[in-house]
Amino acid sequence: MAYSPLSSSSTRGELIDPWPIDGTQFGYVNVDAFFAQLRSLSTSFTDEQRTNGPWILVTSVDEQAFKCIQDSHHELLDQWSILYNPVDYTISTKMESFFHGTLAMAITRWLDGKLTTMGLNHEVVFTGTANHALFVLDRAGQKINNDVGIPKIVRKRADQTVHPFIVQAPRTMKWPSLVLEVSYSESRAQIGEDLRLWLQNSEGEVKFAMAAFVTNQSKTIFIEEWKLRTRAGTQGQLRYTTECTQTMSIEKPRSDGGPKITGSFRIPFDHLLLRQPTAGETDFDMSQADLCQIAAQVWRSQSIGDAWRQ
Template sequence: MGMRFNTYLVSIGSATIENKEPDYAVQPLNLPAGRTPKWPTLVVETGKSQSHHDLDRVARQWIQKSAGEVKVALTIKVSRTMVTIRRYGRSGITRAAVLQTITVEKRGQNSPVRVAGGPLIIPFIDLFLRTAVRNQADITFNDTELEEWANIVWKSF
């Protein structure tokens, strides 16, 4: 993308849904006029023992209870053989929907890793609350990067 994210994003942990902070949340360092700093623009919820249903419920709540101020919710469900990433966003005025599902699967110790549904794309405007300029663009994690993420996760099992 041609810029350092940590210069333009700040990690926040003050917003809660049902007394739960997200596993990770960020918002732009410079918020547009009138935008409350209460809500992040992106939240991440991860789960190893949680079900997809539980992660789905929480991701939808972040978007809906913030009245769309949370623009992107990512859930990352991990197991020994699969990492599933879902990107949620607004659907209509008040609803949240799964906009993208990516699976990274390892069927056996010596079998190749398979990525389906990639690349993971986080729209620039949703994260930074402004249009991209010059060399700025959507944040894209290609299949190779997704495979590297999964391999790092699997090493911890």
Template structure:
């Protein structure tokens, strides 16, 4: 059964207050407070009705996922899953994985047809523009390949980078990452974008979010870059919005409304070199982005019909 998400509080039994005991209690409480803060940040900005489960084994996990899919839940939380258990399971799970090694907690973003439609269409545009400039063989189309830090492993919806690694770079990170949100808060989207841009220590040069709102169908396509550098007092600064295109789904008989200019991904961000003759920035026109939105709306309608 899912448990209610709640703030955990530490408690201790009465013991003689010797200096050694007080020091041990202080250290334990400090560790507990740190873990509680990590948990808060990891699960912050999720929908309030997100269900949390204690890891029930592989078969039980699949049953939980099937149930949450039927309910059209955006996320599911699995706790007390060790790194070794996660590694055995990760290649068999649907959706996008976000695992905290410190918390032994998996946050699974369930992926539905509208998200996949948006990710596939945007990824197809990236490939076609690369092919038109004859640079597709110079790029890596990483799909949802995960990236990892010592504390966390996370998957994008799509990602790209240069095929050939340059000095100081590893294959762990893309240079551009895309995440598609479906009924997520703006703060959750910002937090995910910040992770790619800051935890990669500058390896990810641009993060793109496609934020699909339910039930309105309005779509916000945003390009992000690193904001202020993290400090001790402000370790998680917000990313900076470079561009935003807003696409508003029309009511029956009306036309969609699009605000914002064409979305631009700098050529150098995808190839790590300056453009040569016949090459240039990857430009996604308003019409191209509207076409993605229209395909998403069709998929949302079909999803709603199946729900009836």
């Protein structure tokens, strides 16, 4: 594990960076070793938050080797974008499935459409996968230090962040009001931990923590809100956790019917814009038609992934 220092006017600590942000490379040995290396990277990227992460270069991949990778139908092929260059026998790959990227963009378009309908798109800034430095915190909310007493910091990239363009003092533009985390293969528990760091580090300035999931087998989609909660520990001290407080889901339609939709989902107006709504302004409700449109885009992306693997 490599470490690199990070300091600014607001944070100072040791940056945990399991793989260099500008990528790494390794030589191809065989198909089993290739996927073992990707699986190792998948674990290491927990703190890189996966989306739009570093490109990895794999060298010495002849055409027969690449065909073996394609023909393996390995589960990781749904989680990594893989581009093959037959001229110099290299693979460029990064951890971002078509499902993951499409779902993040579909939700962004949905929210931007709602804002535009109310004439509010000029009041927010979508900052996408910009880096944020977050302290590593234990369940009690205390900073975790390295061996020499320096607080550990992780570089986090949400799948989307939204900043109100106008904020009232003492609040600054440092923190977004909404954070979106998307997962295709990552566990819900890990997403909950990621959102806990956002909510705790921002000290309440992140008002809405949103998660979206695509299940691996059925491709069911879940849209959720998670909130920070406290509970008493064994010694009576407060411990922080996150819990899901609203869920809306859609199951892929079977041959004999349409999609199955359950639950509801709403982003309160004041949580996003940090002010009360005026005439003609409302909360951001996701209708069943909205969710169907989002899901259709995600499910169609499977054909793109299949085409890349042919």
